[in-house]
Amino acid sequence: MGSEATTSGRTQPGAAEHSLPPLVEPAGSLTPEEVRRYSRHLIIPEVGMEGQLRLKNARVLVIGAGGLGSPALLYLAAAGVGTLGIVDDDVVEASNLQRQVIHGVTDLGRTKAASARDSIRELNPGVDVVLHEVRLDASNALGIFAGYDLILDGTDNFATRYLVNDAAALLGKPYVWGSILRFDGQVSVFWDAHGPNYRDLYPEAPPPGSVPSCAEGRVLGVLCAQIGSGMVNEAVKLITGTGRPLLGRVLVFDALAMSWRELRVRKDPDAAPITALGDYEAFCGLAPAAPDGTGPDGPTVSAPELAGMLAARQAGQVRFDLIDVREPGEYEIVSIPGARLLPQGRFLSGEALPELSRDGEIVLHCKSGARSAAVLSYLRQNGFTRARHLDGGILEWIRQVEPAKPAY
Structure with missing residues (x-):
């Protein structure tokens, strides 16, 4: 919509x-029931019987x-x-x-x-x-x-x-x-x-x-x-x-x-x-991702892969920054554990860039992937070469990893 x-x-x-x-040309006739149903149209001169017959046809x-x-x-x-x-x-x-x-x-x-x-x-x-x-x-x-x-x-x-x-x-x-x-x-x-x-x-x-x-x-x-x-x-x-x-x-x-x-x-x-x-x-710039996960705006990570990365991060085995680029109201409804909220607008204005490491690994996500793809493209243009985004967004995370969470 x-x-x-x-x-x-x-x-x-x-x-x-x-x-x-x-x-449209008018239909042949209205039934008695149709005359009763559409009577308020029929008494409008600009519509009348002929207009109602056109609608019927x-x-x-x-x-x-x-x-x-x-x-x-x-x-x-x-x-x-x-x-x-x-x-x-x-x-x-x-x-x-x-x-x-x-x-x-x-x-x-x-x-x-x-x-x-x-x-x-x-x-x-x-x-x-x-x-x-x-x-x-x-x-x-x-x-x-x-x-x-x-x-x-x-x-x-x-x-x-x-x-x-x-x-x-x-x-x-x-x-x-x-x-x-x-x-x-x-x-x-x-x-x-x-x-x-x-x-x-x-x-x-x-x-x-x-x-x-x-x-x-x-x-x-x-x-x-x-x-x-x-x-x-x-x-x-x-x-x-x-x-x-x-x-x-x-x-x-x-x-x-x-x-x-x-x-x-x-x-x-x-x-x-x-x-x-x-x-x-x-x-519209919506070309599908390649088989290796690299789309027109850069590489993606799947929901199960991200779940494994988060478990490894919790165990101290890896380090990366998980960034949620949605709006605060969306974050309040549902979020991925360990994600940090930085709305898309803060990236596109340049305000959020000092809060990120250019050398560190970054995973972005939004609701379905459109906004995170836009932010990813912006980051890569500004030298953040180790950034990726979640394929399908939090909706895909819910579907594959945490189905009990609300999909809004």
Whole structure:
């Protein structure tokens, strides 16, 4: 779900006028039960019977049944969208329930896609739900997208966002994008055939680890509802041809100030056209580690290997510094015994460097590996040649070494 705190690229204050025809042709008719269910829509002149029939005939794909996907799927179903596709290969965990309101306690351990489907059926049994319980990648994106009129992207990593953008552009489809991080959210509509696409907003991916995911960077739970409902608002407008969509505009929300502001996004006339899908992990600097454990930012250590190192350190056989680069709140939840807390920001500002020995061995860790990889890269650039980081972070430590500890 998603996670830029600020926008970049070709933006400026203001709003562009875009008038688009309805995205979907109307279905044949509503049943008497559907007329009763959607009566509050039917009496709105801008929606009416024809708009509701378009919603019934619409096929919408939601990528991610997590923080943004949860409210989006519920409100799309409540609005009467006829077919909802769900792309998600994850399972429901306890830490999801703070914001992913489509799931409940009884869904823990189930796939998110199946859990979301059951909630949708309970809310509106007239909606056809199609599950795609796969990891979206360049090999399957075009095939999945082809069966839908509109895409909603609620993912929280840049590689998938660029993939969604390029696949939608190649197929000529619009998509609604949402992003959340801590107290900030963003919503926009991208449609390469009629205006800017995501690459016009973010021409280049940020360095790995510089922008945390929701899991790494935390998010206020209710922010998901505010941004997710905004995404559905745009979807309904596109399907029915009502109002002015956020094409060429980014809506930015600050939950602490309870304020919205709008930025204009222009299409880059000099940008290369999108002609094929690419290697998005490499584009975002997320190349996999080599067989010897050396990744693009240096060597790693496995959780069992670190456990052995800590036992040897306790016995006085080895010396090394284990550094936790997470934030204090995360450290309070769970920590690795013997780890010293030095948050990532102190490294990237240079403040923490005097506290480390350039000649000594250093092992870094964060939650899942992204932030520690960024710190490792910084250290190696500054002469700390004996630094490594924990592959998979503390989550992998919990899974392999201390399963009784809470995975947040």
